[in-house]
Amino acid sequence: MPQKLVIIGAGMASGRMLEELFELSPQTYDVTLFGAEPHGNYNRIMLSPVLAGDKQFEDIITHDADWYKQHNVNCRFDEAIVKIDRRKKQVISQNGITDYDKLIIATGSASFFIPVQGKDLPGVIGFRDISDVDTMLKAAGKTNGKAVIIGGGLLGLEAAAALKARGMDVTVLHLMGHLMERQLDPAAGYLLQKELEKRGIRVVCKAHTSAILGKDRVEAVLLEDGALHPADIVVMAAGIMPETHPAVSAGLRVERGIWVNDQMQTSDQDIYALGECVEHDGIIYGLVAPLYDMAKVLARTLIEQQAAFIAPMVSTKLKVTGIDLFSAGEFGDEDSHEEVVLRDPARGIYKRLILRDNHIIGIVMYGDTTDSAWFFDKFKRGEDISDIRANLIHGPSMAGGNADPLAAVAAMPDSAEICGCNGVCKGTIISAIHNGANDLAAVRAQTKASASCGNCTGLVEQVLAVTLGDNFVVPAAKGMCSCTDLTHQDVRQIIKSRKLKSIAAVMQEAGWKTSCGCPSCRPALNYYLLCQWPLEYTDDAQSRFVNERNHANIQKDGTYSVLPRMWGGMTTPQELRAIADAAEKYNVPTIHVTGGQRIDLLGIQRDDLPSIWSDLNKAGLVSGHAYSKGLRTVKTCVGTDHCRFGTQDSTGLGIKLEKILWGSWTPHKVKLAVSGCPRNCAEATCKDLGVICVDSGYEVSVAGAAGMELKQTEALAKVATEQEVIDLSIAFIQLYRESAAYLDRPYKWVAQVGLQWVIEQIVDDIENRVALIERFEISQSVYRKDPWAEQTKPQYQSQKWAALADLTLEAAQ
Amino acid sequence: MTNWIDIAALSDIPKRGGRVVKTTSGCIAVFRTQNDQVFALDDACPHKKGPLSEGIVHGNAVTCPLHNWVIDLETGSAKGADEGQVNTYQIKVENGRLLLDLNQLKTRSAA
Numbered sequence: 001m002p003q004k005l006v007i008i009g010a011g012m013a014s015g016r017m018l019e020e021l022f023e024l025s026p027q028t029y030d031v032t033l034f035g036a037e038p039h040g041n042y043n044r045i046m047l048s049p050v051l052a053g054d055k056q057f058e059d060i061i062t063h064d065a066d067w068y069k070q071h072n073v074n075c076r077f078d079e080a081i082v083k084i085d086r087r088k089k090q091v092i093s094q095n096g097i098t099d100y101d102k103l104i105i106a107t108g109s110a111s112f113f114i115p116v117q118g119k120d121l122p123g124v125i126g127f128r129d130i131s132d133v134d135t136m137l138k139a140a141g142k143t144n145g146k147a148v149i150i151g152g153g154l155l156g157l158e159a160a161a162a163l164k165a166r167g168m169d170v171t172v173l174h175l176m177g178h179l180m181e182r183q184l185d186p187a188a189g190y191l192l193q194k195e196l197e198k199r200g201i202r203v204v205c206k207a208h209t210s211a212i213l214g215k216d217r218v219e220a221v222l223l224e225d226g227a228l229h230p231a232d233i234v235v236m237a238a239g240i241m242p243e244t245h246p247a248v249s250a251g252l253r254v255e256r257g258i259w260v261n262d263q264m265q266t267s268d269q270d271i272y273a274l275g276e277c278v279e280h281d282g283i284i285y286g287l288v289a290p291l292y293d294m295a296k297v298l299a300r301t302l303i304e305q306q307a308a309f310i311a312p313m314v315s316t317k318l319k320v321t322g323i324d325l326f327s328a329g330e331f332g333d334e335d336s337h338e339e340v341v342l343r344d345p346a347r348g349i350y351k352r353l354i355l356r357d358n359h360i361i362g363i364v365m366y367g368d369t370t371d372s373a374w375f376f377d378k379f380k381r382g383e384d385i386s387d388i389r390a391n392l393i394h395g396p397s398m399a400g401g402n403a404d405p406l407a408a409v410a411a412m413p414d415s416a417e418i419c420g421c422n423g424v425c426k427g428t429i430i431s432a433i434h435n436g437a438n439d440l441a442a443v444r445a446q447t448k449a450s451a452s453c454g455n456c457t458g459l460v461e462q463v464l465a466v467t468l469g470d471n472f473v474v475p476a477a478k479g480m481c482s483c484t485d486l487t488h489q490d491v492r493q494i495i496k497s498r499k500l501k502s503i504a505a506v507m508q509e510a511g512w513k514t515s516c517g518c519p520s521c522r523p524a525l526n527y528y529l530l531c532q533w534p535l536e537y538t539d540d541a542q543s544r545f546v547n548e549r550n551h552a553n554i555q556k557d558g559t560y561s562v563l564p565r566m567w568g569g570m571t572t573p574q575e576l577r578a579i580a581d582a583a584e585k586y587n588v589p590t591i592h593v594t595g596g597q598r599i600d601l602l603g604i605q606r607d608d609l610p611s612i613w614s615d616l617n618k619a620g621l622v623s624g625h626a627y628s629k630g631l632r633t634v635k636t637c638v639g640t641d642h643c644r645f646g647t648q649d650s651t652g653l654g655i656k657l658e659k660i661l662w663g664s665w666t667p668h669k670v671k672l673a674v675s676g677c678p679r680n681c682a683e684a685t686c687k688d689l690g691v692i693c694v695d696s697g698y699e700v701s702v703a704g705a706a707g708m709e710l711k712q713t714e715a716l717a718k719v720a721t722e723q724e725v726i727d728l729s730i731a732f733i734q735l736y737r738e739s740a741a742y743l744d745r746p747y748k749w750v751a752q753v754g755l756q757w758v759i760e761q762i763v764d765d766i767e768n769r770v771a772l773i774e775r776f777e778i779s780q781s782v783y784r785k786d787p788w789a790e791q792t793k794p795q796y797q798s799q800k801w802a803a804l805a806d807l808t809l810e811a812a813q
Numbered sequence: 814m815t816n817w818i819d820i821a822a823l824s825d826i827p828k829r830g831g832r833v834v835k836t837t838s839g840c841i842a843v844f845r846t847q848n849d850q851v852f853a854l855d856d857a858c859p860h861k862k863g864p865l866s867e868g869i870v871h872g873n874a875v876t877c878p879l880h881n882w883v884i885d886l887e888t889g890s891a892k893g894a895d896e897g898q899v900n901t902y903q904i905k906v907e908n909g910r911l912l913l914d915l916n917q918l919k920t921r922s923a924a
């Protein structure tokens with residue numbers, strides 16, 4: 001006869017415990033599971049993605065009705081336990097009385113509502129379960145809804161980011177001097193605040209809430225300094241409290257949480273407890289990883305196996321897209337601590353390691369957390385770092401001398417924990433792989449690694465890569481290409497900060513894994529170098545794709561196309577005649593009027609390129625750069641010259657812009673257009689930068705696209721004069737040149753850095769605008785010239801265009 | 814038997830670059846690597862005859878400019894998942910001059 005096991009609370013801890021138990025022994029107990037929520041177990045961690053709209057509730061359910069049925073769990077959901085009768089060994093719920101042989105309390109925590117007037121008003125919500133999320137979403141549904149979040153910790157910030165993503169106007173009120181003060185030091189807290197503000201979230205630190213105001217429901221939050229923050233909802237995220245009610249009334253030993261020993265046993269030998277509601281050795285836990293350890297211990301205890309809970313080291317990451325943050329251990333300023341700090345203000349990166357006696361005891365990372373697992377592993381294993389201390393902060397690539405990041409994973413012992421949430425170590429993953437789990441999904445299914453918060457996905461993939469070798473391709477590697485694990489931005493930064501001025505120097509200093517790169521990194525490096533050091537760097541033709549090396553588009557049969565500039569889409573009879581003559585002289589098979597307002601001659605033999613260019617040059621025509629990652633065209637309409645609606649000289653402005661910008665190299669191609677009125681005949685609103693002339697001036701907008709993606713431009717600024725349009729355009733393109741990753745069109749880049757940032761840089765900050773323009777002009781002093789004129793010089797004929805040797809006669813002999 | 818003929822100076826080809834030698838039966842691409850090794854291959858990619866001489870040279874390989882097949886300069890074979898091979902020719906450097914085996918070329922044009 002199986003014993004009766006009753007569980008109070010169908011949450012993450014009890015859910016995991018049941019899995020462990022059924023795996024060890026499916027028959028020992030007859031299980032009844034009470035839950036106050038109307039659903040079974042779901043992944044509470046993922047409530048923020050649900051709130052943000054990235055996931056649906058169905059996606060985060062971990063145990064469905066089938067699962068409970070399959071394991072014969074008697075489910076009593078939507079039924080809270082109100083009382084435990086220890087003497088009769090019964091629990092009492094709204095619907096009746098249930099006997100138990102063994103009882104488990106897994107009631108989790110409740111949101112802590114700060115004790116101020118108005119805290120019970122409708123619209124004041126905690127952030128704990130799916131019903132809280134539903135309430136918030138209702139409020140988010142209305143236009144211009146305002147949310148005030150009380151508490152700038154993990155939960156509060158996840159809620160803030162999610163509600164912002166839902167279009168709400170969001171304010172975070174935080175009591176302390178900086179955000180997430182329990183996980184972050186002030187420097188990292190500052191960077192985090194800046195990032196959130198950049199996203200339009202208002203952050204008020206040192207905010208003492210004095211009252212929550214409202215008649216029938218919440219209307220505003222009043223601070224002690226008198227500031228009033230209007231609110232349609234108030235999210236209480238100031239902390240959590242272990243849910244101990246049934247335990248307290250049953251007379252169990254309860255400190256801050258329900259007291260348990262190493263076996264998860266409470267002061268009553270037939271009652272156990274686990275999860276956030278317990279206190280072990282003076283500590284209360286608020287993250288799932290330790291709770292899952294508890295689940296393992298309790299499952300074993302229940303079947304009378306030896307097991308003991310050992311307080312684990314925990315680390316924190318924030319699950320907000322685009323914010324990389326990691327913290328573990330201690331980070332207070334104490335005399336016995338030493339620290340190593342790396343700051344890169346330009347990239348918003350901050351890394352700090354806190355050391356004691358040559359051991360890492362604390363880690364805080366912001367902006368770039370790629371190496372966090374490597375540090376955390378050293379931290380957990382208590383490794384002596386004296387040997388690698390000099391370069392430690394730079395992570396595995398520099399510190400250990402193992403440039404291969406996989407080497408770091410390869411070197412981890414099998415006992416090293418990979419998935420913190422589920423306590424899966426490397427050895428478990430490797431045996432799963434040997435048993436046929438050869439991709440992430442399979443490893444996830446078999447081991448649960450990366451199945452909870454997902455932050456270890458990268459590591460799991462690396463273990464796959466190490467174990468399967470070439471049979472596994474790590475998806476979406478962050479590095480530029482397989483020659484390096486550094487990202488594009490890392491490399492740009494290294495070029496700048498270490499003043500590297502040749503491709504060879506970059507490859508050497510940044511530890512390239514190949515002797516001379518690949519077709520993917522070389523063109524990027526060439527671009528980064530010429531952009532950073534326009535006067536000093538010599539362009540490397542061998543690192544250019546054929547089109548840019550030969551200044552013409554290669555065709556499928558190895559011939560080329562020749563496309564002269566027609567400034568602003570304007571041309572003359574002389575130009576047209578020269579084009580016609582050239583087309584006849586070189587037997588051009590195809591002449592096409594392009595989508596860029598100019599004429600393309602296609603099907604030209606390579607050998608003929610220099611001569612046709614030279615002929616076109618004579619008529620004043622120059623290269624149209626139709627092949628370049630650089631300025632392509634500036635389309636215009638006829639504007640005030642002819643059109644009855646034209647408001648400004650759109651044609652003239654387009655020509656001016658093209659004459660200033662041509663010849664410049666950019667991360668990807670750049671196209672502009674100027675329309676004379678909002679009828680927008682030049683299609684300016686799908687260009688990288690578009691100008692619409694209006695009566696009162698010019699509307700400049702950016703980041704449009706009309707290729708593989710279709711995207712309307714977004715307003716940058718409205719200005720009164722042509723000169724301002726020109727200045728803004730130059731500054732925008734220079735900013736793009738200096739900060740985008742190679743092969744990202746402006747619309748991709750703007751999506752990454754945020755339009756707001758771009759506006760701050762070039763619209764608001766006039767000094768910076770001027771500096772950008774100056775740097776652009778310096779670059780153009782080198783690059784604003786016609787490559788055709790250059791390439792037709794005699795030395796190019798012998799060094800490049802002619803054959804190395806002509807053996808047609810020789811071989812015929 | 815080999816019949817080495819002097820075709821050009823090594824320095825006529827840029828490092829990590831290629832140039833062509835014209836023959837009656839089509840062009841031969843001559844490559845010079847970063848480490849001054851030289852290779853001679855048919856200038857027609859096994860995929861769709863792209864001009865390999867215009868590709869980006871990296872290590873001892875060249876990436877075709879048309880659809881990015883990577884050709885091993887030593888063997889003329891496509892690397893990775895792609896399959897195909899081009900003819901390779903004997904070439905060497907002596908005193909800074911490039912020497913190509915003419916006999917091998919002749920058999921090629923005869924074939």
Ligand code: SRM
Pocket residue numbers: 553554555561563592593594595596597598600624626627632633669671705706707708709745
């Ligand atoms: C010639 C032209 C088509 C035509 O005959 O009208 C053309 C031809 C090519 N386009 Fe284009 N595009 C041409 C206008 C456009 C336009 C329309 C425009 O500029 O107003 C677009 C959409 C606008 C845009 O760029 O957002 C366009 C979007 C693309 C794309 C997609 C870019 C993207 O970021 O989504 C590619 C692929 C790429 O660049 O990677 C592309 C790539 C190409 C290439 C270079 C493909 C290649 O790598 O060989 C074609 C070269 C043909 C050749 O041998 O000359 N072409 N291409 C047009 C030349 C315009 C000019 O005067 O310079």
Ligand SMILES: Cc1cc2nc3c(=O)[nH]c(=O)nc-3n(C[C@H](O)[C@H](O)[C@H](O)COP(=O)(O)OP(=O)(O)OC[C@H]3O[C@@H](n4cnc5c(N)ncnc54)[C@H](O)[C@@H]3O)c2cc1C
Pocket residue numbers: 008009010011012013014034035036037044045046047048079080081082106107108109127128129155158243246274275276277285286287288289291317319421453
């Ligand atoms: C929005 C959010 C984001 C989070 N993000 C992370 C993260 O990124 N990483 C991480 O490690 N942790 C995270 N956490 C914390 C994690 O979810 C908790 O540590 C974990 O859920 C606690 O598990 P538990 O089983 O102890 O409690 P819970 O999962 O809360 O389960 C307790 C259950 O018991 C029920 N219950 C309570 N009293 C009774 C009663 N008297 N009768 C019947 N049922 C009762 C409750 O309704 C609840 O369903 C997050 C939490 C939230 C809310």
Ligand code: SF4
Pocket residue numbers: none
């Ligand atoms: S749309 Fe552009 S890239 Fe595609 S075939 Fe036409 S010209 Fe070529």
Ligand code: FES
Pocket residue numbers: 858859860861862863877878879880881882
């Ligand atoms: S022709 Fe060389 S890759 Fe297609």
